[in-house]
Amino acid sequence: MTLLDRTEAAPANPARLILILSLAPTVGLGIGRFAYSLLLPDMRDSLSWTYSAAGFMNTINAAGYLAGALITSKLVQRYGLSAIVRVGTLACVLSLALCAASGNFVLLSAARLIAGIGAALAFVAGGALATIIAQAQPARSAFLLSLFYAGPGIGILSSGLIAPFLLQAAGPGSWWIGWLVLAALAAAMTLPLLLAPLDSHATMSSETPASFRVRPVLIYLAGYFMFGAGYIAYMTFMIAYVRDAGGGAAAQSAFWCLIGCSAFVTPWVWRRVMALHRGGLSTTIILSVNAIGAALPLFGLSTAMLAISALVFGVSFFAVVASTTAFVRFNYSQAEWPGAIAAMTISFGIGQTLGPLVVGAITDAIGSLSSALAVSAATLAIGALLSAFQQPLRRA
Structure with missing residues (x-):
């Protein structure tokens, strides 16, 4: 912004x-x-x-x-x-x-x-x-x-x-x-x-943007970093996971299309949640749902389970970025928006840069894509937990 x-x-x-x-x-x-x-x-x-x-x-x-x-x-x-x-x-x-x-x-x-x-x-x-x-x-x-x-x-x-x-x-x-x-x-x-x-x-x-202080939102930035690392691991390896579990072209296509379709209902699903709190509560709720969506295939690879995972993950994945934008708008003056959004972008960017490489290395070491999925879900859950500790900021 x-x-x-x-x-x-x-x-x-x-x-x-x-x-x-x-x-x-x-x-x-x-x-x-x-x-x-x-x-x-x-x-x-x-x-x-x-x-x-x-x-x-x-x-x-x-x-x-x-x-x-x-x-x-x-x-x-x-x-x-x-x-x-x-x-x-x-x-x-x-x-x-x-x-x-x-x-x-x-x-x-x-x-x-x-x-x-x-x-x-x-x-x-x-x-x-x-x-x-x-x-x-x-x-x-x-x-x-x-x-x-x-x-x-x-x-x-x-x-x-x-x-x-x-x-x-x-x-x-x-x-x-x-x-x-x-x-x-x-x-x-x-x-x-x-x-x-x-x-x-x-x-x-x-215009020169107002100065931005990292310390008051450090835990929120850490949570957003974990989201960047966790979501990209799921989005990188999930189709390989579906294929290795026996899913053919139709299963892969259906899974991917369900994630894409989720984007169109996201604003309506989360509109009230994003208005709940000026702190990190909205992001915590959405990230928790995202973690659940990522973890569901670990409990079964039926068509229904994969479909639910895609829908739950997709509808929350698209909402997390919107929740951080809402957080910035609620907690900062307009002059501070550029600095705040830049900090969010850097934190998220570093997370999604490291995520695929680290999860790939873990998968090579353990020898199973289930480990990649577990790490992805755990990372998202940690991000949700960290965001819960973010308190509303007092505007200057």
Whole structure:
């Protein structure tokens, strides 16, 4: 969340423009980051990767996202929001095509790094531009912004409908075809972004944000760090877990699509919970549900259990970021928002950078994906516990 400068007249159809903007996180996060999990089992088999190597691909992606998020503000001030949204999304499309080009570990790592940087540029700048557009209709601003943040769910849903069946039809070693098809899908989704009449001059404010103190929210930041580490481990390895348990293309697709569909009901499910408390209570409740969703497959791999896990995890996963935004809005003045959101982003970013690599190493050492799932659920539960100790802040 940043302070924004707005220099052009209100758009005639803000909902349509925000829906077009939502294609940025659809490509950058829903496809660019999360679709890797659908292709990971075939890549690991074909390229003889350890789970540590497989986890590293999401670690380098998360590191790129963190770096991109930290430089977006300066780039936007120089080039404008719409230019950065488009460049970031195009970088994600390029990275998807690069993933199809070779099985070389270094090249794939570079492609995943580019995807992370591009996704951050597109998501942060896109969210800022969506905020400007939503201000044209203050009474509907919350609804309009929810359209933008549904983007990752659309990407998860669309890739889940395509990748598992494509891999099944093409056979073992066809992971590169999956990347190529996803790159084509992402390119098609990027076209409306390139053609839409987005505000070309809107930028982030150059005002100096108020100072931010870490100590009063240190435990909350620690909880958010644990969420970053825990959720990405589940999202990285869960499709491999489903496959190893005997789930074919239909089971993998259904599981992934249920997570994607959860994004569309998240705002309605958690609206009252997010208004409960100015401290960490809302985040604690949502993270607790997230941990339960991650742990459910440990108690059985029936179709019903996997479906419930996907729904419970998905509907809470998409809400945690919203709960931290609500925490910042409740506890800080507007001048302090940039510093607070930056601290949250860094904490979360470090967590999701370390999570896949650490969990992959643990899985290699123990020899079972169940351990990855257990570590993921435990990490999320610790995050929920830590958040419970966060008290409301007194504004200066």
